[in-house]
Amino acid sequence: MLSSEDNARLTRTGPDTPMGNVFRAYWMPALLSSELPEPDCPPKRVRLLGEDFVAFRDTRGRVGIVEPVCPHRGANLFFGRVADCGIRCSYHGWKFDHRGNCLEMPTLTPEAEERVRPRAAIRALEARESGDVIWAYMGDGPAPELPRFEFAEVPPEHRFVSKKLQQCNWAQACEGGLDTAHFSYLHAGIRDGERVGLHEVSPQRPRSDGENEPPSMARFRWLIEDGRPQFTVLEHDAGLLLCASREADGDQLYWRMTQFLMPNHSLAPGNFPDENNLGNTWVPIDDESCWIFCYCWNPDRPLTEKETERLSRGWGVFPEMEADYVPVRRRENDYLVDRTLQRESSFTGIRGISEQDQAIADSQGLIADRTRELLGQTDLGVVKFRNMVLAAASGVGEGKTPKGADCPDAYLVRSGDIVAPADTEILDVVESRFGTMSGVAL
Amino acid sequence: MLSSEDNARLTRTGPDTPMGNVFRAYWMPALLSSELPEPDCPPKRVRLLGEDFVAFRDTRGRVGIVEPVCPHRGANLFFGRVADCGIRCSYHGWKFDHRGNCLEMPTLTPEAEERVRPRAAIRALEARESGDVIWAYMGDGPAPELPRFEFAEVPPEHRFVSKKLQQCNWAQACEGGLDTAHFSYLHAGIRDGERVGLHEVSPQRPRSDGENEPPSMARFRWLIEDGRPQFTVLEHDAGLLLCASREADGDQLYWRMTQFLMPNHSLAPGNFPDENNLGNTWVPIDDESCWIFCYCWNPDRPLTEKETERLSRGWGVFPEMEADYVPVRRRENDYLVDRTLQRESSFTGIRGISEQDQAIADSQGLIADRTRELLGQTDLGVVKFRNMVLAAASGVGEGKTPKGADCPDAYLVRSGDIVAPADTEILDVVESRFGTMSGVAL
Amino acid sequence: MLSSEDNARLTRTGPDTPMGNVFRAYWMPALLSSELPEPDCPPKRVRLLGEDFVAFRDTRGRVGIVEPVCPHRGANLFFGRVADCGIRCSYHGWKFDHRGNCLEMPTLTPEAEERVRPRAAIRALEARESGDVIWAYMGDGPAPELPRFEFAEVPPEHRFVSKKLQQCNWAQACEGGLDTAHFSYLHAGIRDGERVGLHEVSPQRPRSDGENEPPSMARFRWLIEDGRPQFTVLEHDAGLLLCASREADGDQLYWRMTQFLMPNHSLAPGNFPDENNLGNTWVPIDDESCWIFCYCWNPDRPLTEKETERLSRGWGVFPEMEADYVPVRRRENDYLVDRTLQRESSFTGIRGISEQDQAIADSQGLIADRTRELLGQTDLGVVKFRNMVLAAASGVGEGKTPKGADCPDAYLVRSGDIVAPADTEILDVVESRFGTMSGVAL
Numbered sequence A, B, C: 001m002l003s004s005e006d007n008a009r010l011t012r013t014g015p016d017t018p019m020g021n022v023f024r025a026y027w028m029p030a031l032l033s034s035e036l037p038e039p040d041c042p043p044k045r046v047r048l049l050g051e052d053f054v055a056f057r058d059t060r061g062r063v064g065i066v067e068p069v070c071p072h073r074g075a076n077l078f079f080g081r082v083a084d085c086g087i088r089c090s091y092h093g094w095k096f097d098h099r100g101n102c103l104e105m106p107t108l109t110p111e112a113e114e115r116v117r118p119r120a121a122i123r124a125l126e127a128r129e130s131g132d133v134i135w136a137y138m139g140d141g142p143a144p145e146l147p148r149f150e151f152a153e154v155p156p157e158h159r160f161v162s163k164k165l166q167q168c169n170w171a172q173a174c175e176g177g178l179d180t181a182h183f184s185y186l187h188a189g190i191r192d193g194e195r196v197g198l199h200e201v202s203p204q205r206p207r208s209d210g211e212n213e214p215p216s217m218a219r220f221r222w223l224i225e226d227g228r229p230q231f232t233v234l235e236h237d238a239g240l241l242l243c244a245s246r247e248a249d250g251d252q253l254y255w256r257m258t259q260f261l262m263p264n265h266s267l268a269p270g271n272f273p274d275e276n277n278l279g280n281t282w283v284p285i286d287d288e289s290c291w292i293f294c295y296c297w298n299p300d301r302p303l304t305e306k307e308t309e310r311l312s313r314g315w316g317v318f319p320e321m322e323a324d325y326v327p328v329r330r331r332e333n334d335y336l337v338d339r340t341l342q343r344e345s346s347f348t349g350i351r352g353i354s355e356q357d358q359a360i361a362d363s364q365g366l367i368a369d370r371t372r373e374l375l376g377q378t379d380l381g382v383v384k385f386r387n388m389v390l391a392a393a394s395g396v397g398e399g400k401t402p403k404g405a406d407c408p409d410a411y412l413v414r415s416g417d418i419v420a421p422a423d424t425e426i427l428d429v430v431e432s433r434f435g436t437m438s439g440v441a442l
Helices: A003-013 A019-021 A110-121 A169-177 A180-183 A214-225 A305-313 A333-334 A339-343 A353-363 A377-397 A425-439 B004-011 B020-023 B110-120 B170-177 B182-186 B215-225 B307-311 B331-336 B339-344 B353-363 B379-397 B425-440 C004-011 C018-023 C108-121 C168-175 C180-184 C215-225 C305-313 C331-337 C339-344 C354-361 C376-396 C427-438
Strands: A029-031 A044-048 A051-057 A063-066 A102-104 A124-130 A133-137 A158-167 A188-189 A194-198 A230-236 A239-247 A253-261 A264-266 A277-286 A291-298 A416-421 B027-032 B044-048 B051-057 B063-066 B102-104 B126-128 B131-138 B159-168 B188-193 B194-198 B230-236 B239-247 B252-262 B263-266 B277-286 B289-297 B416-421 C028-033 C044-048 C051-057 C063-066 C102-104 C122-129 C134-138 C157-166 C187-190 C192-198 C230-236 C241-248 C252-261 C266-267 C277-286 C287-297 C416-421
Touching: A003 A019, A003 A169, A003 A377, A003 C168, A019 A377, A019 C230, A019 C241, A029 A044, A029 A051, A029 A124, A029 A277, A029 A291, A044 A277, A063 A133, A102 A188, A110 A264, A110 B230, A158 A305, A158 A353, A169 A239, A169 A291, A169 A353, A169 A377, A180 A214, A180 A239, A180 A253, A180 A377, A188 A339, A194 A214, A194 B020, A214 A239, A214 A253, A230 A377, A230 A425, A230 B252, A239 A425, A239 B307, A253 A377, A253 A425, A264 C044, A333 A353, A416 A425, A416 B331, B004 B020, B004 B170, B004 B379, B020 B379, B027 B044, B027 B051, B027 B159, B027 B289, B027 C108, B044 B277, B063 B131, B102 B110, B110 B126, B159 B353, B170 B277, B170 B289, B170 B353, B170 B379, B182 B215, B182 B239, B182 B252, B182 B379, B188 B339, B188 C354, B194 B215, B215 B239, B230 B425, B239 B379, B239 B425, B252 B379, B263 C266, B277 C354, B331 B353, B416 B425, B416 C134, C004 C018, C004 C168, C004 C376, C018 C376, C028 C122, C028 C157, C028 C277, C028 C287, C063 C134, C102 C108, C157 C354, C168 C277, C168 C354, C180 C215, C180 C241, C180 C252, C180 C376, C187 C339, C192 C215, C230 C376, C230 C427, C241 C376, C241 C427, C252 C427, C266 C287, C331 C354, C416 C427
Parallel strands: none
Antiparallel strands: A029 A133, A044 A051, A051 A063, A063 A124, A124 A133, A158 A291, A188 A194, A230 A239, A239 A253, A253 A264, A253 A416, A264 A277, A277 A291, B027 B131, B044 B051, B051 B063, B063 B126, B126 B131, B159 B289, B188 B194, B230 B239, B239 B252, B252 B263, B252 B416, B263 B277, B277 B289, C028 C134, C044 C051, C051 C063, C063 C122, C122 C134, C157 C287, C187 C192, C230 C241, C241 C252, C252 C266, C252 C416, C266 C277, C277 C287
């Protein structure tokens, strides 16, 4: 539960807001590289943290993310012409490079142009490409180094990267990503009126004896059987490792461990060591919508064609989408909730893990009201997340660099699952699952 | 004509408004029973007087109308699962019964649950079913008895009940229902450029001699011939009997008598003793739209299959509708006004009595401005209505029970038409038409 | 560049605003005559300077533009019945003539009607028809004489008049019309990556030698070759003659001369003496949209059938349109910008001169922000326009009649192009092109 003031502080990210200043101290995913597929391709509108830009890829392949307003008479550069290493305003031909420098002002005499040109530079974000993502830095000072994400460091064929529109504030959607407790309900399947497995992921009912059942199957039963995971939250240089244990069979615990990386990234649990990894970044478009960038990668092998195709069509945290990365199931169509499906085989009646997550986050309102909540032990990860980002919001006002912004290496961590004896010390659990990739000092 | 303050007072019905408090002292139609057709059917969103709820019918058939926000983390219960005598939040499985009690909190340990559960109850409206309508009581104190409407007391096969969306404030739409004067124009047909009968109801031109013409036909001519009905308004324990007389043939008057029942019901005129009765309730969704509940019933016989089918397809105060009780002809399509029809055979060019009423009320604005009006004798019913509800708004602030709220029997009244000699005393007219069912002390 | 205050002053035209008062001192195009094609045809909604009206043509062909609110109970007269030399409210039949006089109040007794009727008059704008346009005067005092536009004085078959919706403030759209500098870019065609001619108007690349090339072809090359026209602005009794010269071949200048006529008219350049004339008026609907009335006429001959058909389908300043004068290419569909077309043959990738103009004006925002601009010599016409209308806004507050409002004859002027030796005095250039039709004292 937050005060009304803290709720506003957590959720408001426009210019000159405390949380907005926190976001502006980090690199942000701004577009997919594939949205600007080739030199001199069509420019794209980009809205980030409530500010508008136009992005383009110049003749030499460099990306510019510039304010969209031509300084001459205010025409929008989105309608400009991208060519010859710049973008040229359609109104009177003023031309700008990817750093916002004004290159040509053809309505002026050469002498006037010489004099006025320095004042005609437009704001340009520093931009870099890494991991099939175009990253932007919106801060005033010099940009730090890019954070090191494993998905961005593996060979391109080892990963699949996309994004999706979420129609609510970033923070509640991010909280959903840090909340493994909801797997026992939100994503459950239904058989004969009882929760079973994960709908569409494990439609068969797991055997209840647990014998001869591999952990990769049994975990879906464990998720259902224990709706009350125990949280232990560990802090590290880039954020938090959220460790949640559920009762498994015998004297074992099933651990799901999520990374929260400042200020808006998560690496998801759900994967045993040989399985694909998943991650997300929640980037505010404005305070009532965000882009969720989605990463799937395998450190050890290329993704198969079948995996890539499945992710493209919609699977797991990747929704089925229409044009412009808008999910087919969304706020205005109630996520196509199917009440017959809900009665017979899905806890929600909404198809798709991503869609279930998006629906429940949207349902908390355009901006969730955290002044009326009843938080419990399973919400510990969410509480720690709020404390960490609100502390950053306080600190940034005093000139402090927020956590992780100057520690790019601290982002080279992993999340994932493990089954361990109940009496294992938490740090031993972490070490046996991740080795040096936990982020946590062992 | 009202002052700007009184106009606001009359039209604003949200929480903590004077008129809102008046409405909250009465039972309100909230949904049709058929919107929750069977136990554990899909829940419905309900918006009443600017407040949001989710309604569901539990396994035992009981109706719950509860606030839609889960007290755990604020997910919306509309996406919840209705089963096992409750509604369960899709996020983490908290479960509530139809009275808002929290039944299960599976994310908590049994001890924590025991401790926190009382604080996890959600607001639930008292709900009752009567006359194919689900009624809700939104007040703070104990609910009074349900008002006794005749349509609700006849056998179900004697009635047809539906609702329709009106895209403006409740009060101006209600005023249209109390205003029999407009029948001379709004609902008129046109032949050879002159007003005749009622368009589509009595397309044939009534004979002008009036001989051999039964009153059931002649009344359409009388409606046209006298656009200036004389009003006499009588008060009773539940509201007002609005008596309007027009010149009939010879030395006779044609009386149309409308019931206004506090705070937002009307029983319509237009029926002679052997004909079907019609009634309406205007329930604010918010201050710029309302549901109009529509009742047709016959005290003496079941409605015929033909009557029921006609009402379903759109007839009289029942419009032709699309999904979700939205009229086909509505604000955004200008009620499909047909200017050729208007020239040739309909005074408005809009098809349907209901649609004509809805169009003209909407046309007064989202909230009618009553600070510029020129009221006359034919507006007496409207004036008396305003005085009565504004008096209730004043009284409720002083703790007075508004008129009728504690007199359920006073709602067992009728409206209707009669032809009587011009020199008959008004109370004799009323008695000869209604006997004891006028509501008025005779 | 304007201060924030001056920008608001220039762009706000509602009741009781300085610029609104300026507009209300002049006749305004309100509708096309063809929108009310015959006596007793369907009425039309009209929104002018943020005020709502309903327009109708009565049985005798006279146009009424009246406030839409019936004084009885506030129903909207748009749903009224136009017949018998008046418009009758659909609710209770009150009837009004084209001057707003109340003619009948059938809900009142004759005595009451006699007494109340004078108070039941509704506001009616003075309306006149000229040049296929219905003009309205919104001022309080007596209307001046209609301005004398040549398009309105030629025989009807010499002209083509239409209108189009512009989805931004009037002033920035008008500024686009006064800005001949943008022809070098906004309307350019592209061949082999270089700007050429005007897209779709002169697709062939002009010969670069300029020999044997008539001025009617060479001008498209001159427009491209010189993006920096030199402005000389001359004032006259109705507004400004904006003279812009570009380098032509040899020692010649190519002059394009635009009329700005107070407060919102322009006569476009682009025509040599034997060619058709074009004019525009920007009429605020409200502060975020306007109607642009478009005039094409030939003083000397009827327009050909081919010309008229081309203008109807969309050509030059006449866009391709859907119903209700809404352009096919508009704000919400990004003007169907075609990025392949932009790469290969059109500077903007938007089809149509009108559409290019509309796109760039809209792109400046719903209301352009003029507090950040870098104006140069080519913006001199725009600056003079702003100064003139802002001076009128100041003057009208002191009771001064704004420029031109009382000089109807001063509007009988022309715009157009000429090629002249570089050393010709400006007044000689003007005289040789227009004779006495320049408006400027020679």
